[in-house]
Amino acid sequence: MFAEIRGLSFRYKNSSVDNVKDFNLEMNQGEVTCILGESGSGKSTVLRLLAGLEFPLNGQMQINGKILFNEDKFVLPEKRGIGMVFQDYALFPHMTVEENIRFGLTNLSKQEKTERIREMLELVHLEDYAKRYPYELSGGQQQRVAIARAVAPKPSILLLDEPFSNLDAHLRQSIREELNGILKDTGMTSIFVTHDREDAKSIADQVVILDKGETIGKGKAIII
Amino acid sequence: MVSYIVKIKGGVNLRSGSSIKRSFNLWGMLSAFFAALIILPNVDLFGNLFVQPNENWYHIKTYLLKDYITNTLVIIGFTGVFTVLVGSGLAWLISAYDFPGRKIINWALILPLTIPTYIGAYTYNGILNYTGVVQRLLRNVLEVQVSPKWLDIMNIQGAIFIFAVFLFPYVYTVTRAFLSNQSASLIENARLLGKNSLEIFCQVVLPISRGAILGGMTLVIFEVLNDYGVVSYFGVQTFSTAIFKAWFSMGDIDTAVKLSGVLMTIVISVLLLERGLRGRKKYSYTTSKVRPIVRTRLRGLKGFWAFFVSFMFLSLGFIIPVLQLLVWSTLTYKKVLNIAFLKLLGNSVVVALVAALIILGVAVIIANFSRLQENWVGKLFSKVTLLGYSIPGAVISMGVILFFVDFDRKLEWFYKALNPNSITLVLSSSVVMLIFAYSVRFLAVGYQSIEAGFEKVGKKFFEASRILGNGVTKTFFRVDLPMIKPAVISAFALTFVDIVKELPLTLILRPYNFNTLATKTYEYATDEMIHEAAIPALLIILVSIASVYLLNKLGEKEGI
Ligand SMILES: Nc1ncnc2c1ncn2[C@@H]1O[C@H](COP(=O)(O)OP(=O)(O)OP(=O)(O)O)[C@@H](O)[C@H]1O
């Protein structure tokens, strides 16, 4: 098993109930997992926990034999090697597209970095936009930059929070296909979050359904 | 409190805390250190409050204390009422009506704040005294005899006039900002219900902007309690003058500390009173779209009166004193502008620069720690930064003196080891003590601006950077700091100006023979050389105006 999460639970400080209850997940390398659920069901919270932005109450997680958290270990987010595309992209407004993508590249020579940035721009079809600032891009373009930025450091897992939520219906279809292409091209193991069954059906190998923090269904994409 | 996550190799951490946010000890340790530095002088002060009182104190307690209390309360009471009436009235006029000149007056009404009250005080005295322009005009041109008593402002009423005229913009700006964000629908409803302007003002505007008005008024009262220049120049006995007298004329720090204690009781009462009056409802912040009030156009005579009233307050608080200072400066610039003056200017700029930079550093560190920590420790540190602003300068000085003298005594062996002939009071006789005191007193000003900057940026960029492989500190330099740059610039401008204007702290804590623009202005004025005081005064005002201008520009860019 490439990645494994066992018995993950969590509660926000000012919450009176657990916001994530006994969450379990197994992933094979290259697999696309979808977390499906209504608004407020805890989808983003699960991603934040996997990324290391929140401190779990219980549970453990390991990727490729490396433990990310359990009862007595907690790897900081910057050391996890996990990529994430935020719901609102969080592109750094004071950096160009190119600088945004370069941001997460460490331990590479200058030349390797430039090469990697070029590859990424090609992957998301934004070769001509390297010098633009985020506010000079459309919503769809911003999203692709966010994906390129997250993928550039070659994370072991890519997390995507509602990748289609900010797009209009007609863009949605084409971006969905494009994302599918990108994920398949890179062979990236990924988890994406959505509240739309169509999204789940069209890309996911595996689906987890959340409701009020509880897993109420899990399996191959067919069950929905 | 501090992080308990111990780093072991490979970036894996042993956990024993309950929050991931505990992982940045450096920021926490620095914040704790700064917070301690702010608190310690106050602890010293408090500790010395209960030493055995001496004769001076008994004398003051029996004969003078009642006057100090009455004068202080009368001044803050009347100043409070006047600034609220003028400030909120003008805010309402500007927000709800259109009249000729409104646009310019709208922003110009902040200008009285650029004139330090002590400069206002001696300027008005110069205008109104026997040789001043008003009496000369009455005597020589109009040939009327007016009893000088009518024009004498060297008294408690005069002090109230000065404070009201120069400090009302505190109330004006907060109330105006509040009205333009919050009240459109309420006021329009009231208009539809057929209420007239006065009714709307009293029944709608005052109640809904109560929080904002009280906030502005509290700032005014703190300014007044902090003041030494006006009351001492006018010969009004208050706590600041009493503390000065105890310290400078009698060298009696115990008595000065006791007076500070009583003054702090007043400060705390003001704070509690504000809390109580403001009630449970805080500034309600509507996230929905801000809709400006549709302004009623005032035509003809009404428009003229609206202009006249607002222009009158602008004149009293800015135009008249500045014109007078300009005239005086043409009389004295040859005498005043020399090498010594440059030294003065240099002193002012250097101490303000150093202190403002320290404040920025401390504010940024504590604000970042507190926003990431999100628990009571973070909240506590952030509250500590606000401490200095409510404590009058004279009181802070006493705490800082106690703290530094103590510190110097403890380090005496060290000074002597370096230099056998060294004096004991190395730091407490140097400008270090003054800069420290500035930093404590004005930290709140910088902190609030920086905190607002962080709030605006939010945490998502920080989180994105963490996930992309940067630790807290690296993220701070690569992401947070560039993004809060406008807030840092405003923080700098605000603190720099406040320090250049500062008087009481500087008078008490400056090293021997060390003068700044502010102290020199004050010295000239008290030495009956008010014409000579004009140039340094104008320079201080100019620096303030430059900062107001810069902040305006930044505000426009940010779309506030
Ligand atoms: N910072 C927070 N503090 C307290 N409770 C929170 C916080 N963030 C989220 N919650 C609560 O946790 C639950 C799960 O929130 P989460 O954001 O994970 O939902 P979601 O499934 O991503 O919803 P959406 O589809 O609207 O993005 C909700 O009940 C929410 O109110």
Ligand SMILES: [Mg+2]
């Ligand atoms: Mg969400």
